[in-house]
Every structure is written in structure tokens, then in C-alpha cells.
Amino acid sequence: xxxxxxxxxxxxxxxxxxxxxxxxxxxxxxxxxxxxxxxxxxxxxxxxxxxxxxxxxxxxxxxxxxxxxxxxxxxxxxxxxxxxxxxxxxxxxxxxxxxxxxxxxxxxxxxxxxxxxxxxxxxxxxxxxxxxxxxxxxxxxxxxxxxxxxxxxxxxxxxxxxxxxxxxxxxxxxxxxxxxxxxxxxxxxxxxxxxxxxxxxxxxxxxxxxxxxxxxxxxxxxxxxxxxxxxxxxxxxxxxxxxxxxxxxxxxxxxxxxxxxxxxxxxxxxxxxxxxxxxxxxxxxxxxxxxxxxxxxxxxxxxxxxxxxxxxxxxxxxxxxxxxxxxxxxxxxxxxxxxxxxxxxxxxxxxxxxxxxxxxxxxxxxxxxxxxxxxxxxxxxxxxxxxxxxxxxxxxxxxxxxxxxxxxxxxxxxxxxxxxxxxxxxx
Numbered sequence: 001x002x003x004x005x006x007x008x009x010x011x012x013x014x015x016x017x018x019x020x021x022x023x024x025x026x027x028x029x030x031x032x033x034x035x036x037x038x039x040x041x042x043x044x045x046x047x048x049x050x051x052x053x054x055x056x057x058x059x060x061x062x063x064x065x066x067x068x069x070x071x072x073x074x075x076x077x078x079x080x081x082x083x084x085x086x087x088x089x090x091x092x093x094x095x096x097x098x099x100x101x102x103x104x105x106x107x108x109x110x111x112x113x114x115x116x117x118x119x120x121x122x123x124x125x126x127x128x129x130x131x132x133x134x135x136x137x138x139x140x141x142x143x144x145x146x147x148x149x150x151x152x153x154x155x156x157x158x159x160x161x162x163x164x165x166x167x168x169x170x171x172x173x174x175x176x177x178x179x180x181x182x183x184x185x186x187x188x189x190x191x192x193x194x195x196x197x198x199x200x201x202x203x204x205x206x207x208x209x210x211x212x213x214x215x216x217x218x219x220x221x222x223x224x225x226x227x228x229x230x231x232x233x234x235x236x237x238x239x240x241x242x243x244x245x246x247x248x249x250x251x252x253x254x255x256x257x258x259x260x261x262x263x264x265x266x267x268x269x270x271x272x273x274x275x276x277x278x279x280x281x282x283x284x285x286x287x288x289x290x291x292x293x294x295x296x297x298x299x300x301x302x303x304x305x306x307x308x309x310x311x312x313x314x315x316x317x318x319x320x321x322x323x324x325x326x327x328x329x330x331x332x333x334x335x336x337x338x339x340x341x342x343x344x345x346x347x348x349x350x351x352x353x354x355x356x357x358x359x360x361x362x363x364x365x366x367x368x369x370x371x372x373x374x375x376x377x378x379x380x381x382x383x384x385x386x387x388x389x390x391x392x393x394x395x396x397x398x399x400x401x402x403x404x405x406x407x408x409x410x411x412x413x414x415x416x417x418x419x420x421x422x423x424x425x426x427x
Contacts (some may be wrong), residue, residue, distance in 0.1 A: 002218060003043065004259035007035035015041050019053035029057060037251075038288050040261035042092065042116035042157035042220045049157060050114040052091050054263065055290035059361065060318040060353035063118070063292075063326045064090040064346050067097035068105060072336050075105050081342045082109045088346035089387075090327070092158070094118040098127055098185070106154050116157035118222065121148040122203075126189040136189055137196035144202055145213060152217035159214070160265060162186045162224035163250040164243035166204045169227060170194065173239035180300075183230025183268065190226060207250055211258040221254050222292060223247035225265040231300055235270045236278060248285040255289075263324065264289045266317075270296040275313060279320040292324040293317045297332075306332040307345050311352040318356020325349050347388050354387065375425070377405045377416055 006013050012027045016034065019041055020027040030053060033039030039055035054061050064085035066078055082093055093115045095106045102124045110117050125147040129139035148159065162184075170191055173182070182188050190201055203210055214221055227243040229235045247264055254260040264286040270278055275296065282291045296313040297306055310328035318325065329337040329345035337345065357363040366385055373381035379396070383389035399408045406414035419425065 002215065002259045002261075003041060004034060004037075004255065004261055007031045008259065015043060015051050018051045019058070022051075023053055023058050025057055033057065034261070036288075037255040037262060038290065040158075040220050040263060040290050042118075042261070043218055044116070044152075044155050044157045045218050046153060047110055047155040048114070049116045052116070054091075054292075054324050056288065056323070057361070058323065059363065060322065060356050061091035061324050062089070062346060062349045062353055063092045063094055063324065064088075064342060065094040065096050065326060066109070066337070066342065067095050068099045069097075069336050070099040073100035075100065075108055077339070078105055079108055079112045081337070081339050082113050082115075084339045085342050085346055086113045086115050088343045089350050090115060090346045092116045092118060094120075094160070094326070096120055096123065098123050102128075103150060103154055106151065106156070110155040117155065118158040118160065119151050119156045120160045120186055120224065121151045122162055122186050122189060122224075124151065126193070137193050139193060141202040141206070145206075145209065148210070149213050149217070152213065152219050156219060158220035158222050158261075158263065160186070160222045160224040161203055161210065161214075162190050162201070162226040163203050163207060163210070164223060164245075164247035165190045165194070165201050165226045166246055167194070167200060169239055169242045169246065172242040173227060176238045178229075178231075178237070178239075179233045180229065180231025180269070182227075184224075184226040184228055186224050187226025187228075204246065204250070207253065211254050211260060214254075214260055215258050220261040220263060221251070222263040222265055223251055225267060225294060228266075228268040228294060230269055232269045232271045232298065235267060235274050236281075240267055241281070244282065244285055248287075248289075251286050251289050262289055263292045266291055266293045266296075266322070268294040268296055269300065270298065270313060272298045272313065272316060275316045276320050279317055279322050283321055290323040291321065292326065293322045294326045295328050297328065303333045304330055306330065307348045311348045314349055314352035315355040318353055319359035321360060322356070325353055347391075350387055372426075375416060375420075377414075377420070 016030045020030045066081045125144040126136040130136045227239040251262040295310045297309045298313040302309050314325045327345035327349040329341035331337040331341045370385045386392045401408045
């Protein structure tokens with residue numbers, strides 16, 4: 001029996017109680033959200049994971065993505081990145097490797113952390129087909145579903161499945177065109193396979209069979225965004241919207257018919273003035289399923305700083321109702337992220353999520369506490385409240401002030417210290 005089945009039957013499970021306590025919400029609120037498809041709690045029957053709620057009323061969650069590439073295959077580095085992401089405060093991890101021992105690396109990563117782990121089984125199926133047959137276009141449908149089941153058994157809690165790429169979606173893409181091409185690996189793999197074989201996407205054509213596999217292994221379905229824009233000038237085009245329509249319909253079937261937990265994935269490159277439209281469109285179309293935003297990047301001209309362009313877009317997205325943010329690292333568009341990139345990506349996205357939650361959920365208690373600590377020049381309290389207190393302490397200590405109460409920005413002329421000597425402004 002799945003969590004959704006329990007929720008629909010009025011049963012409040014231990015998982016729901018744990019999430020309710022973390023979110024400071026009524027367990028009944030969590031149960032109703034899961035029953036309605038508006039909250040998910042990624043789990044796996046094959047490993048114990050740190051439970052977290054994603055969706056309506058819950059704090060915005062952060063995903064960190066890692067994975068070996070065809071150029072750099074280093075299992076220990078991927079394990080180290082996963083551990084660093086969890087320590088930095090990520091809520092979930094996606095292992096998206098396209099090189100090396102797919103299942104071996106994923107199992108090692110799962111064994112090293114307690115976070116829910118996600119994957120894209122389509123990568124494994126296509127790349128193994130290229131190795132076995134000489135081209136991705138020779139992948140068989142059975143191999144695709146087998147990869148999905150194998151990854152579920154390895155302890156994967158949620159999967160990005162490209163259900164929304166069908167013949168209609170591809171027609172929209174070809175007729176409309178793209179300035180920035182197709183940036184999704186899953187979208188590129190599947191569309192190429194469909195065109196060569198003149199067949200429908202098996203993940204769409206055999207969606208019921210896919211749901212049966214996911215249900216057997218209690219995997220949360222994340223409807224993949226293979227038609228997402230890779231350039232801000234392609235945002236919200238016909239192919240993206242068509243894929244959203246199909247994904248929303250698939251999400252409804254998965255939840256209503258198969259009692260699956262479902263997340264709907266959203267776009268990647270979106271200009272600031274289109275974010276509200278995208279979030280509202282996603283929410284209404286999917287009947288307010290948890291919304292997973294891949295970024296978004298709000299400009300295309302800042303390689304090396306794309307964690308910052310993403311933080312701007314992510315904060316706005318979260319404020320309008322996005323539930324789940326995929327981090328972007330400084331290495332985006334340039335190289336495979338290293339450990340420092342992963343940590344920077346997680347902490348930058350955590351800032352964005354908090355800013356969004358200040359608006360969406362009214363979560364401003366920590367900011368109020370920080371204001372009071374700064375007024376009182378209580379440095380230890382400031383470090384305690386800060387998203388990254390260790391870094392804040394290290395920065396101040398690297399330029400140690402002569403006056404222990406102040407910092408070297410103002411030194412002897414600290415505004416707060418001067419005012420505190422003459423006024424009592426405490427509230």
C-alpha cells in the first residue's frame with residue numbers, strides 16, 4: 001500500500017507525522033495534501049532516507065545534482081560531492097551520471113548519504129544502447145523499462161521520466177524552432193530515437209506499464225522537462241507548453257489511477273518577466289501538483305556566475321509558488337561541477353529558497369532574530385542564525401577588528417554601537 005493510498009483512506013502515517021513536525025503543520029494537513037496530490041514525501045522501500053515534504057504549505061526544498069560524465073569518471077569524487085551536498089543543506093540529490101558504472105556509482109552514493117536520491121533511467125538505457133549497439137537509436141523499449149526497474153531497486157526515491165515528449169510535442173518543436181536548440185539530454189535522446197524509429201515515445205505510449213513499475217517500488221514520478229528552453233528567448237514556447245499539457249495529464253493518471261506521488265518539472269531558462277506566468281501555468285494545468293523548477297536562469301550571458309542568475313530566478317519562482325528548486329553551480333555550461341561548486345550551488349539556492357518562503361509562507365522569523373542580534377552586536381547569535389554561519393565567522397576573522405564588538409567595515413565608527421550608547425531602540 002502506497003503513501004497516497006493511505007492518505008486517500010484517511011490514514012496518517014509515520015512519514016506524514018515526521019514531515020508535519022518538521023514543517024510545523026498539522027499532520028491532517030499533510031495527509032490531505034498527499035491525498036489531493038499537492039504534497040509528496042519521497043521514500044524508498046530499499047533504504048531509509050531523511051524524510052521531507054515537497055509541495056503546498058511546505059518550505060521550498062533544494063535539490064543538488066551530481067554524476068560522472070563520459071570525460072570524468074571518478075566514483076569517489078561523486079560520493080564526496082553527495083556527502084558535501086547533504087552537509088551543505090540539500091534536501092534531495094539527483095545522481096545523473098552519464099559515464100561509468102551506472103548502478104554501482106548510484107548504489108555507492110545512496111549508501112553514503114541519507115537524502116532521497118533521484119535519477120533519470122533514460123540516460124542509462126540510451127547510453128548502454130550506444131555502447132552495445134553503436135547508437136542510441138537502437139535502444140529497445142524493454143531496455144528502457146528494465147533500466148527504470150533496476151534503478152528503482154537500487155534505492156532511487158524519485159525519477160525524472162520524460163512522459164511529455166510525444167509526436168505532437170515534436171511537431172510543435174519543429175514548427176516553432178529554437179534559438180538555443182534543445183538543451184535537455186533526455187529530450188535530445190528521446191526525440192532522436194523517435195525520429196529515427198518513427199515510433200511514439202514508449203514512456204508515453206506505455207504509460208500504464210511505467211506506472212506499474214513505479215508503484216511496485218514506491219518511486220515518486222517527476223515528469224521530466226525534455227522540452228525546456230536552453231535560452232531565455234525560447235522560454236514558454238509551444239513545445240514547452242505542449243509538453244506541460246501532456247505531463248499534467250500523465251500526472252493526473254499516475255496519482256488518481258495508480259496512487260503514485262507525482263512532481264511536475266518546470267523550465268530552465270526563463271526571463272524574469274515570464275516566471276510568474278510559468279509558475280501559475282504549471283500549477284493550474286497540473287491541479288497544483290508540487291512544482292520542480294530547474295533553475296531557472298534569468299539571463300544567458302553570465303557563465304561562471306550562473307548560480308547567481310539562478311538564485312535570482314529561483315527566489316522569484318519560490319515566491320510565486322514553486323515548491324522545489326534544482327540548484328545550479330558556477331560550473332553550469334562550462335564543466336563538470338567539483339565539490340566546491342556543489343557546496344556553492346546548494347548554499348546559493350538555500351538563500352533563494354528562503355527569500356521565496358519569506359513571501360510565499362511568511363517565513364520571516366529568522367530575519368527578525370538576525371535584526372535583533374545585529375542591533376545588539378551579538379556575533380555568536382548572528383553566526384547561529386546565518387544560513388552559513390561558519391563562512392560568516394571565517395570572513396570576519398580573516399579581517400579581525402580592533403574592537404571586538406564591531407567589524408572592520410566601520411571600526412570605531414560603528415553606527416549600531418554609537419546609537420546603542422545613547423538610545424534604547426529595542427522592540
